[in-house]
Amino acid sequence: MTNTVKNFIIWTLILIIGISLFQKINNYYLNNYEVDYSTFLIEVNRNKIREARINGKQIIVIRKDLSQYTTYIPINDSRLLDILLNHKVSIIGVHPKGRNIILSVFISCLPSFFSTCILFFFINQVYINGGKGIFLFGKSKAKMLLKNKGKITFSDIAGCEEAKEDVSEVVDYLKEPKRFKKLGGKIPKGILMVGPPGTGKTLLAKAIAGEANVPFFSISGSDFVEMFVGVGASRVRDMFENSRKYAPCIIFIDEIDAIGRKRGININNSHSEQEQTLNQILVEMDGFEGNEGVILIAATNRPDVLDPALLRPGRFDRQVTVSLPDIKGREEILKIHMRKILVSNDVIPIILARSTPGFSGADLANLVNEAALLAARFNKTSVTMSDFEKSRDKITMGSEKKSLMITESQKEYTAYHEAGHVIVGRLVPEHDPIHKVTIIPRGDALGITLFLPSSDMCLLSRKKLESKISTLYGGRLAEELIYGSTEVTTGSYSDIAVATRLARKMVTQWGFSEKLGPLLYKNEDKEFFLGQSITKNKYISDKTTQIIDEEIKLLININYERARKILNENIDILHAMKDALMKYETLDSLQINDLMSRKLVRIPDGWHLR
Incomplete structure (x- = not known):
């Protein structure tokens, strides 16, 4: 049980006890319990009354059971004293005085005030445990990394040399601002780092602060968003106010697309919390009040959804692309x-x-x-x-599934299937080199054939793409050649999906169809926001769509038949590789090369390596 829950239980018990106590005090001092005069007389005649305190027309009555109430004399009753004396009721005269209004109001309001204090205490504890108090909603959540604390420099990152060069000017400015001001130059107010997840955008921002030896404020875009409207804008103001005290410094906003999305997309509420936060960032970056020495760095992997006002010069002046590392970059990172x-x-x-x-x-x-x-x-x-x-x-x-129970028949199917991929991939032109093949189940696959490129590929030729399609169908064709077309399994589902997707892109996007020519027949995949575009325009006629389908099918059929021919010509290698996989389960590139070179010897139970 957490301290917050314990405190809540304790204070709730105190609240209950306090309310009960104050109710008793309230009943004692304010005498809210009133009885009519006739009932009072009946109780006197029945000898239930012990004491009567007379204050003008008001009588405070105390019963013999010590309970009390108040009653009032409606008219002058001259017999009242005789009746009380005859029934041995003690009569006490009270000097008339007004009720203490302040005390009455205080006692009446005290339970509500006490309850409010307990509720306030509990809510405040919840927000304190979350990092902020109840009165600190509008305060910035930016975490500050001071100089020389957890310092990261450019030597600690690799694989993004071009990006480091792009931000080196910022480091020089933060180190020697006078050198730039002397020539009248202005450093960019903001730098937007764009790239896939995990490429080191946050690390590069920290390295800038480490190289320049300046304070570093870090915050996520989602930290500005709350259920209360106006909190995000308040946090932006507070963040910039705090950062000016430490200038020169760097503010880093990760995942800025959480608050920087294009405005006007919410048709229900155009002045949403997200838009107010974005408006405040725009004002702080390029408003009337300058932010000298404060450089804003943001990171996103969705630059296409950001508001144009955020990307214009004067705000995020420079975009730095942090792409996936190449072979040399991966080596340095490792x-x-x-x-x-x-x-x-x-x-x-x-x-x-x-x-x-x-x-x-x-x-x-x-x-x-x-x-x-x-x-x-x-x-x-x-x-x-x-x-x-x-x-x-x-x-x-994926992880090896050694505990998965596979029959010998399924294992043989998988061995032929993977061997078909290997043989076709080794014999088609411009295909990536084979690395290994295994029939040990991993992830959702019963077997895997792994091809690895010898270098990073920036461009793909038509010949290479067609070779990929042929290789993808090698597994299905191997099953068909050995077991017949009626015994082909569903193991080729992902291969067919990838091959079809490649063929469609070749026809509709990359201009590899002689009949359709080098034209784009597919809209780029973009996010369509409600309020911008609800429907997509149709630029392709039904006749053209039919031709596209025919060209895709023709491209698939050509490469399908090529793979069939290769396997028919190398059926002996297919059997030998199946046997090797059944025995060893995994073959590396050297073993595969020996099999493809037919360095084999025939013995009764199959083909084996020398």
């Missing part, structure tokens, strides 16, 4: 992360870099960490190359 662990001498970072295309900096950091955890699991003294390769396979293909 070396940086490997400094923190004990690495064996057999680890070659360049080979790992080549086998991790498309990995971001965060992915590579995770790869190194997974390899270290794997080595620790087996009590190794250092992390070996095999640990890195197993961790890479786990990340790219």
